[in-house]
Amino acid sequence: MLRMFAVFAVLLVGWLFIPATAGCDQGIMFQHLTSLYADDKGQALLQPEGVACDEKQLVVADTAHNRLVQYSIQTDGVKGGKQLQMPQLVAPIRVQLNAKGEIFALDGKNRRIVHLSQAGAFLGNIEVKGLPAGGALVPRSFKIDRNDTLYILDIFSGRVVVCNAQGEFQRQIPLPKEFGFFSDLAVDRGGDIYLIDSVNSMVYQASSGGQSFAPLTKNLKEYMLFPTCITTDNKGVLYVTDQNGGSIVLLGTDGAFRSRKLAMGWKEGLLHYPVAMCVNGNGQAFVADRNNNRIQMFR
Amino acid sequence: MRVRFYFILPLMALLLTGLPIRSGAADNPFHLKEGGRGKICLNCHDAFQEILKNPYVHTPVKAGNCAGCHNPHTSDYGQMLDADPKDVCVRCHAQLLPEKPTSLHKVVAEGNCVACHDPHAAANKFNLRKAGSALCFECHKEMGERLKGNKFKHAPVEQSCTKCHDPHASAKGEKLLREDMPAICLKCHDSGKPAFQKQHQNFPVDKARCTSCHNPHGSNQQSLFYDKVHSPFAKKNCSQCHDAPTSSTPFKLKAQGAELCRGCHSAMVNEALLKNRLHWPLLDRKGCLNCHAPHASDQVGLLKGPSLVVCGQCHEDTVGRVKTAQSKHPPVVKGECSACHAPHSSDQALLLNQPSVIDVCGKCHDWKGHSTHPIGTEAKDPRNPNLFVTCVSCHRSHGTDNKKMLLAPTQTEMCTNCHKAYGR
Known part of the structure; x- marks a missing residue:
């Protein structure tokens, strides 16, 4: 009787937890929650x-209006929409x-x-102090990672x-010798850095503390046309925004x-x-849907 | 001992008499009659009698071995070929292709040997359908036309394309070059000669790519420079951009990326940088050289190649779409990317060269006469409160698989996308 109870308990635990875990591994499910159209x-x-x-909070770069818009995040939507506009910030991207x-x-x-x-007051421009001589920075x-380290x-x-x-x-990592054009980078919780090559639809990776980038993926043109943004969640999923393909491609951190x-x-x-796209710790994702002039919220 | 001798002797006799029989059987497994491999084919295919009078006859044809390439009974391939056309020639001519070619002629890759060679007989050596470069210009028509108009001609080009190019494949060079650059040029042009060095301002160009300045097919400029020459290069002011030829880094640029070009083209670069949206490669480490040739080019604006090639090197998906699209936008087909886009920078997304998509299209299309459908800021898009109806609400500017570059295959699908009440 006791053995039967134990088996039942194991089965119950398995039934309750396995789908949840599987869901986490798959990343955001992209169920549409709401769309933001205005401040x-x-x-x-x-x-x-x-x-x-x-x-x-959610902060949107409203590029063509030369401003930021700040919202507070609720469970199934957002509130507010405070405009942050200043002469020091033009065409935020x-x-x-x-x-x-x-x-x-x-x-x-x-x-x-x-x-x-946090309230939107201008504090200054980031000037990297102690940058090695000889190279301008564009x-x-x-x-920014969870330790507030900045990766440019x-x-x-x-x-x-x-x-x-x-x-x-702190340090610098040279870009690889051969590549098309890098549009964005991402940093995961372990400090590994990822680059997205828009031209070759490839992801490169430098391990935490590593001194060089190496290809993480092969050419991914069968899945994406012209990726422009890469971001990651805290569950080991990379999200690549395919600008020309109008989609989001999910990759593992193994590529x-x-x-x-x-x-x-x-x-x-x-x-x-x-x-562009961001993901927060609550499993909510926001996509900058540029040519639709809106932000879409998913979970 | 004696027994063994008597055993070996008949065995040797058997071998001696049997060998020719066996070899004959292997050569003629079907016990064909005399002429059965091909000579008797000419009884019906009598038109070949005339063809075979040509001075150059394909070896198996000369031997009367039609079955070397054709199956006389049945075949899965056209012309009753004995194998896939891609494989028939390679069965005997595999040695023509290097094991790891750097470049391969498209027709060879396709197994289309008959594009250049007559498989039976021809008036030209190697059974070529035409003699010399005339054969190449059958496909490379544009090159043929361009060569005729050149004021200054390159001697080997006048002789034959095959002086520099291997018509099948090259193990060493791109574009079927028999040697890689600059080795192929240095076979004729001695870089050690004082005159050569003087002409090149003593820069060690024997380690550079000659085609970054010279058009190997001839040009209208002296020294075979490409037709459009960058002014400092024409004036031999190499030191304006490069370190001195006697330095340890003679080709090193004096500044990186667009900073170098800004020295002369400051107005253009400054204007580009004043726009809200930049074509980002302009500010990477190659800068202007991503798209422009620094010395000479045969394209307007010293572009590295035709716009479709230059833009397509990064925007392959966009340029590629027009190749497969059923309805194509003529400016895209012609590579006139700058008809709609500002290549350096713009205040508009996608680097459009007008404030609104409607204005971009309006440069060529009189849309007011084109449709009675309302477009513009007053015509709200029912699918999205932040959009108004523009040309790209219904059309996709780089082409689609639907007529008139529409986004949907039928007019009903197109209209009911917004006008839902009329949908079925």
Whole structure:
């Protein structure tokens, strides 16, 4: 009788947990929750190209309006939509949040990283201190990890620059010798760095503390056309935004293809030239659906 | 001992008498009659009698061995060939192809040997259908036309394309070159001669790619430079961009990426950098050289190649779409990418060269006369509150598989995408 009870208990536990675990491994399921079309004053978004999120807030780079828009995140949607606009930030194209909820945005016109408080006050530009001489820095993208370390993709000098929260140079990793064009980078919880090559549809990886990048995947053109953004969640899934293909491609951190989600279109749940995506710890994802002038929220 | 001798002797006799019989059987397993491999084919295919009068006859044909390539009874292949056309020639001519070719002629890769060779007989050596370069220009028509118009001609080109190119494949060079660059040029052009060195400003060009400046097929410029020559290069002001030829880094550029070009083209670069959206390769480590040739080019604006090639080196999916699309947009087919896009920078997404898509299309299309469908800021797109109806609400500008570059295969599907009430 006792043995039967034990078997029943094991089966019950298995039944309860196995589907949940399997779901986690697959990453975001991309069930559409809501779409954001405007700020809290009703001004429409126009060609948004960047999103950053944590469990509390979502910040959108409303690129064609030269502003950021800040929302607070609810379980199944968002609230608010405070406009953050300042002369120091033009055509923002990438946004990131640090552990304190402070905002960092890449100014697409002036190609500099602007630092704002959580409330949206301008704090200054990121000037990397102690950068090795001889190479100017042109940031194409950047990411901030959970320790507030800043990783800057510098296309001019062909490297990823790593600096601490104070902007002090820590190290640099040269880009590989042969590649098409790198548009974005991602950093996972273990500190491994990933680069997305838009031209060759390939992902490169440098291990945590590593000194060089190596191909993580082969050419992925059968799954994506022109990827422009790469991000990761805390469950070992890489999300690649395929701008020209209007979809999100999920890869494992070992580079294995997992799935392709969403498709090109205008209706909610479809994408038209998506350019960026973020995922938070609650398993919520936000996609900058640029040519649809909106942000879409999924889980 | 004696027994063994008596055993060996008949065995040897048997071998001696049996060998020719066996060899004959292997050579003629079907015990064909005299002429059965082909000569008797000419009894019906009498038109070949005339063809075979040509001075160059394919060896198996000359031997009357039609069955060397054809199956006289049945075949799965055209012309009753004995094997896939890709494999028939290779069965005897495999040595023509290197084991690991660097470049391979397309027709060879396709197994289309008969594009150049007559498999039976021809008036030209190697059974070529035409003599010399005329054969090459059957396919490479544009090259043939261009060569006729060249003011300055390259002697080997006048003789034959095969002086530099291997018509089948090359183990050593791209574009079927018999040797890689610059080795192939240095076979004729002695880089040790003082005149050569003087012409090249004493730069060690014997380690460079000659075709970055010279058009090996001839040109309208002296020294076979490409027709469009960059001004400092024409004036031999090499030191404007490069370190001195006597330095340890004679080809090193004096600045990196667009910074180098900005020295002269500051107005253009500054204007590009003032726009909100940049074509990012402009600011990477290659900068302008991603798209432009620094010395000379046969393209307007010193582009490295035709626009479709230059843009297509990164935007392969976009350029490729027009190749497969059933309805194509003529500017895309012609490679006129800059008809709609600003290649350096723009204030618009996708680097469009007008503030709105409607304005871009309106440069060529009188859309007001084209349709009574409302478009513009007053015509809200019912699928999305943040969009208004534009040309790309219904059409895809790089081409689609539907007529008029429409996004859906039928008009009903197209219209009911928005007008749901009319959907079935």
